[in-house]
Amino acid sequence: MLRTVAPPSPSPVPRAADPDRRRTSASVVLRSVLEHGPVARSTIARLTGLSPASVTDHCARLARLGLLREAAAPRRSGGVGRPHLPVDVDRSRLVAGVHVAVPYTTVALLDLRGRVLAERRLRHEGTEPSRVLARAADGLAALLDRVPEVRPLGVGFAAGGWVDRQAGTVVEHPLLGWREVPVRDVLGARTGLPVHVDGHARALADAERLFGRAARGSRSALHLFAGNMVDAAFATHDEVHHGPRSQAGAIAHLPLAGGTEPCACGRSGCLQAELSELTLCRRAREAGVADGTDPARVVDAAAAGHPVAVRLLLERARMTGRAVRLLTDVLNPESVVVTEIGVVHRPDCLAALRAELDEERAATVAPTSFPDSVLAVAGGSVVLDVLYRDPLSVSPELN
Secondary structure, eight states: OOOOOOOOOOOOOOOOOSSSHHHHHHHHHHHHHHHHOSBOHHHHHHHHOOOHHHHHHHHHHHHHTTSEEEOSSOBOSTTSSSOBOOEEEOTTOEEEEEEEOSSEEEEEEEETTSOEEEEEEEEOSOOOHHHHHHHHHHHHHHHHTTSTTOOOSOEEEEESSEEETTTTEEEEETTTTEEEEOHHHHHHHHHOSOEEEEEHHHHHHHHHHHHOSTTTTOSEEEEEEESSSEEEEEEETTEEOOOGGGOTTOOTTSBOTTOOOBOTTSOBSBHHHHHOHHHHHHHHHHTTSSOSSOHHHHHHHHHTTOHHHHHHHHHHHHHHHHHHHHHHHHHOOSEEEEEEHHHHHOHHHHHHHHTTSOHHHHTTEEEOSOTTSHHHHHHHHHHHHHHHHOGGGSOGGGO
């Protein structure tokens, strides 16, 4: 499955200011090319505040690592002297993404602009971690067989629940029954590639920062992910907050106003219980709307005019709006991005969510920038975030 997405509008490029100047400057140069490429080196220098000589050196180094390339068509400078050769991110380079959800795993290949080039969904045949990860590695291998001349720069893994980025583990995923799963080690051994791991809400917050439109230019942003798992992420000044052992964003058991759904924790009205797609599917099944296994079928039924399906989606959107209100009262972000199936695909659901907020806050809420590939983007963005933060960490052996 091949598709392309229009490039996002530009946003300010951060300037270099860090103790590790060389790595930070390389990151700033690569981000500048991502935002503005194809772009002349002189323009990069002007945008970033780096010297022309420094920009030239960084571009040469990033080209050797396979991250940048000179544009095919040179720009002439008045017909005198050498032509200016703009640089762009190398479109031939790929990363791999893995997202593990409750019913299935998504594997994908993405380019360096975060565009999904190939994607495959693997329904679980049991949720034992080694089996799920083995199938994910095999699924990636099948996608890579289509492009045998290309070796990915790395693999990104995303999932819901408690995911420890630094340790490379899924500490706890209650719906899958996973505890202390060493994802980085297992996938690294099976693929032979560098593997980076993070929670899917944080991964999507990074994706919006790098490639999206919904939170473009915001100094602070909240991302609410309401799938089978309900998680959140908060970013300020180009940094997603992780906290000790990456526990930030664990909102599953916050109480939701008006919630009545019993939760596994013994209480009622927790965000996880009220907003989970499992709850939506169960309610749809009980109402005779769909078979209760896939929330997309509820959306399809609503699109076909089924009044109960519409009501279920609007009710869930309103409850999602209350969750946004709860979180924004605490965090007060400039922008809010929501990944929730009704809000993503139906304007009436987005309106129902916004109706739970005051007018000023409602204007800051937008659905995810990746409605048709959100899980693939979540996985791939984990490694892309690492690459754009520290491009010099890319191994020359991958070229």
